[in-house]
Amino acid sequence: MNSPNLLRRFGLLASLGLFASLGLASRFTNTQAQLSPLGQSGEYIFMTVGISGSGDRITGYYESNTGWDDNLQTSAFSCIFYFSGERNGDRYQITSWYPGQEQDSTAGSLSFTNQNNKQALHLQLEENHGGCGNAHNFEGEGSQLFLSQAGHWTSVRTVANQRAYFHRQPSEATQTKSYVIAGDILKIYETRGDWVDAEFGSDRTTRGWVKLSDLHPAS
Numbered sequence: 044m045n046s047p048n049l050l051r052r053f054g055l056l057a058s059l060g061l062f063a064s065l066g067l068a069s070r071f072t073n074t075q076a077q078l079s080p081l082g083q084s085g086e087y088i089f090m091t092v093g094i095s096g097s098g099d100r101i102t103g104y105y106e107s108n109t110g111w112d113d114n115l116q117t118s119a120f121s122c123i124f125y126f127s128g129e130r131n132g133d134r135y136q137i138t139s140w141y142p143g144q145e146q147d148s149t150a151g152s153l154s155f156t157n158q159n160n161k162q163a164l165h166l167q168l169e170e171n172h173g174g175c176g177n178a179h180n181f182e183g184e185g186s187q188l189f190l191s192q193a194g195h196w197t198s199v200r201t202v203a204n205q206r207a208y209f210h211r212q213p214s215e216a217t218q219t220k221s222y223v224i225a226g227d228i229l230k231i232y233e234t235r236g237d238w239v240d241a242e243f244g245s246d247r248t249t250r251g252w253v254k255l256s257d258l259h260p261a262s
Contacts, residue, residue, distance in 0.1 A: 081094065081098035081130075081155070082094055082098075082101070082155030082162070082164060083155070083162055083190065083193055083194075084193070084194045084195060084196050084197065084230075085162075085190050085191070085192055085193040085194040086190070086191050086192040086194065086245070087163075087164055087188040087189065087190055087191065088107075088188045088189065088191055089105055089106055089107040089179075089188075090103055090104070090105040090164075090166075090188055091103060091104050091105075091199050091228055091230065092164065092199065093194075093196050093197055093198040093199040093230060093231065094197065095197050095198065096197055098130060099129060099130050100127075100128070100129055100130070100198070101126075101127070101128050101129075101130070101135045101137065101153065102125075102126065102127045102198045102199045102200070102261055103125070103126050103127075103199050104124075104125050104126075104142075104199050104201060104228050105122065105123065105124055105126075105179075106121070106122065106123045107121070107122050107178050107179050108120065108121045108122075108178060109177060109178045109179075120174045120177035120178045121174045121178060122171075122172065122174050122175035122177075122178035122179045123141060123142075123172070123174070124139045124140060124141055124142075124149075124172045124175070125139065125140060125141070125142045125199075125201055125259070126138065126139035126140075126151070126153075127261050127262045128153065133154060134152050134153060134154035135152065135153045135154070136150070136151075136152055137150070137151050137152065137153050138150055138151075138262070139151055139168060139172065140172075141172060141173075142201040142203075142226065142259050143201075143203065143259055145259075145260065149168050149169055149170045149171075149172060150168075150169050151166060151167050151168035151169055151181070151185075152166075152167050153165065153166045153167075156187075161189055161190065162189070162190035162193075163187050163188065163189045163190065164187065164188055164190075165185055165186070165187045166181050166185055166186060166187075166188070167181060167182075167183075167184070167185030167186075168181040168182055168185070169182070170182060192245070194230060195232070196230035196231055196232050196242065197231060197232060197233075198230075198231040198261065199228060199229070199230060199231065200228075200229050200231055200239070200241070200258045200259065200261060201226065201227070201228055201229070201258065201259045202223050202224060202225050202226060202227045202228075202229065202257060202258060202259070203225060203257060203258055203259045204225060204256075204257040205224060205225055206222045206223075206224055206257075207222055207223050207224075207227075207253050207254065207257035207258070208220075208221070208222045208253070209221045209222065209223075209241075209249060209250070209251030209252065209253060210238075210251055210252040210253070211251060211252070212252060213235050213236065213237075213238035213252045214252075217252070219251060221249050221251065223243050223249075223253075227243060228243070229241040229242065229243055229253065229258070230242045230243075234255070235252075237254060237255050237256065238252045238253065238254060238255060239252065239253055239255055239258070240252055241253045
């Protein structure tokens, strides 16, 4: 896969108003939801979440866009952030930031619920990241996202280098022609020394070993 996800690149995602009207995201309310402390790795609408095998650590990436700028031919507003945290009782205490800008972080909490046999997460941030107030608000009461596709990865990382090549094995000698670029999201299945077993994409995927040094730090 020699190019990033075109939908992400050009911002051709549904607006918040559209997926909220479809019931895919909602403001958090005190319903009879039962807490599911460990949760599950997977896609929660525009959020990719990875939970460690022990359930003690969580990482994730969120991106949504709304509106359209005719002059720039791109979305008018974007809400983008990465997060990492540890479980504390029935929820995760997280720190979130724009990839590559770890020094400008916002704290928050994330918990999982099961409503009508549907897995959901509730995320609350102390302060919205730039653009989130217009695209998707996580400040105040926070917001709830439902699981759209379950996964088995154990963490999520973002690509830092201009190119990060896939390898057939955790060895430089097995480099393939496939690569991802800065800003792309990888789902991590295993870490072995200085390498990770990573997957890119959703419908069409590319999987292989990628060097840890090509990725942004997870915390």
